[in-house]
Amino acid sequence: MNISKVITPVLAVLVFLGLWEALVWVNDWPNYKMASPSDLGPAFTRYWELFLVYGWQTLWRTVAGLLLAIVVGTALGMIMGFSRTMRDGLYPLLVGFNAIPKATVVPIIALMFVGAHDFNTILIAFMISFFPIAVSVSIGLSTLEPEYRDILRSLGASQMTIFWKIALPKTLPEFFGALKVAVTLAFIGTNLMEIVSPHGRGLGALFDSGKTNSDYPLMFAVLIALAVLGILLYYVVVVLEKIFAGWAERQPG
Amino acid sequence: MMGQPHGYGPAWGPMTALIEIRDVSHRFETDSGPLHVLDHLNISIEEGGFTAVVGPSGCGKSTLTRLVSGLMKPDEGEVWLHGERVRGPRSTVGMAFQNPVLLEWRSILNNVVLPLEIVPNKLTRAQKEERARFLLDLVGLSGFEDKRPSELSGGMRQRASLCRALVHKPEVLILDEPFGALDAFTREDLWQTMHKVKQEEPFTGLLITHDLRESIFLADQVVVMSGRPAHTQYLMDVPATGPRALDDLYTPEAAERLNILRHQIQIAQGRTADDDRKEAAE
Incomplete structure (x- = not known):
């Protein structure tokens, strides 16, 4: 592990915060126009318990939605990857579903399952994030070179063996690429539900209460907290990718 | 006729x-x-x-x-x-194609061993690897067992592909x-x-x-x-x-x-x- 690998991103964040602070200071913007980083510290210390509790709620529901998206997305991807007919049938449906802005689905879901707040939040996180996973898995499987299949089939391997030995590992790089996209999407889904639902929970609800109380530094602090969670989850995916699909990374030079 | x-x-x-x-x-x-x-x-x-x-x-x-x-x-x-x-x-039957189709996520040795993981046999893992090593040596690839396919030249990959085709002693x-x-x-x-x-x-x-x-x-x-x-x-x-x-x-x-x-x-x-x-x- 190279020390500059840690120092460079930390420096980048500090520079960013410095520029932000300078921008607010030079323009002499009031809080309600744009909070500055120096306002965020007090907001965090004042509400740190709420940040922990709500942050955890947002995190676990996002991860739950993401896991559901992985299971369903992979299953759909497998169905579409192995069967042409299913691909032709399912693709337009999926594309259509994905094209619907999820913000419009939120009130429908909220009405459909009134009170089931955890369930609703997970459902939206899932609905917004499974599509890239399904597409990448199906593309990974359907673009498998026929020679790979032939080599194993000529040895008498079953479809299941071909899937485990070749199709699955070969699809992993595409899968992780999609998962990185899905992580951020799932956060959007979770927060949509948290902000819109009355008496919601999670960071989205904290944001909403900041809005209601005109506590602008709190709103900005929630955004930063969301960004931190997003970065955290993203790098978890990066680590998993390194472990399971590190072979796909070519050494530069 | x-x-x-x-x-x-x-x-x-x-x-x-x-x-x-x-x-x-x-x-x-x-x-x-x-x-x-x-x-x-x-x-x-x-x-x-x-x-x-x-x-x-x-x-x-x-x-x-x-x-x-x-x-x-x-x-x-x-x-x-x-x-x-x-x-x-x-x-x-053993097969080799123009495209060597080695599995990028496996080492050369494990690529050659692959057919032995599929064809029924009583070999232990060590015996399978020994067999693969023997063939790799035969085609001049000893020392490359732990490399990934992407680290080998086209000719070397084709040699490895040949070893994989032969590892289960096909007729x-x-x-x-x-x-x-x-x-x-x-x-x-x-x-x-x-x-x-x-x-x-x-x-x-x-x-x-x-x-x-x-x-x-x-x-x-x-x-x-x-x-x-x-x-x-x-x-x-x-x-x-x-x-x-x-x-x-x-x-x-x-x-x-x-x-x-x-x-x-x-x-x-x-x-x-x-x-x-x-x-x-x-």
């Missing part, structure tokens, strides 16, 4: 050959109607023999490999392997233009490796190739397939005294053989030497 120019009909009766392709015809359904690929094709390969199949592009050579390996069934005719009719894939080795994408010198290196491998690890070989020199250098029998729909147009036996060292390829005898084969390919393409000259003059 269809009369064939070389007088080589199917040998009905007791089986002597290890691979017997009897009167095989095959069609593919395509968007523009049925495509007749093989037409009463007959090829017979003795145990331990090495047959090269040459012919114009698209004459169904790859279809032939899929029929012998049991990946496909012919519309008409029969394919026999060691006295048994081929009805599906069987693990007594039949099917090679579908395995050296086609390599540069000329690497290809000649691999030809010599093939001779060495055949001595140490006996197999019955079926080689599909576009390279006439390759066919007479490696095989003891060269089959020229006609244009589509393909039948066996011409058969050449290459004696054991034939070209077996690279220098032998530049003797008058080898030139004579290549000339005959080249002429047969022209016939298969439906061309004559005069056509070529006319075209060149235009």
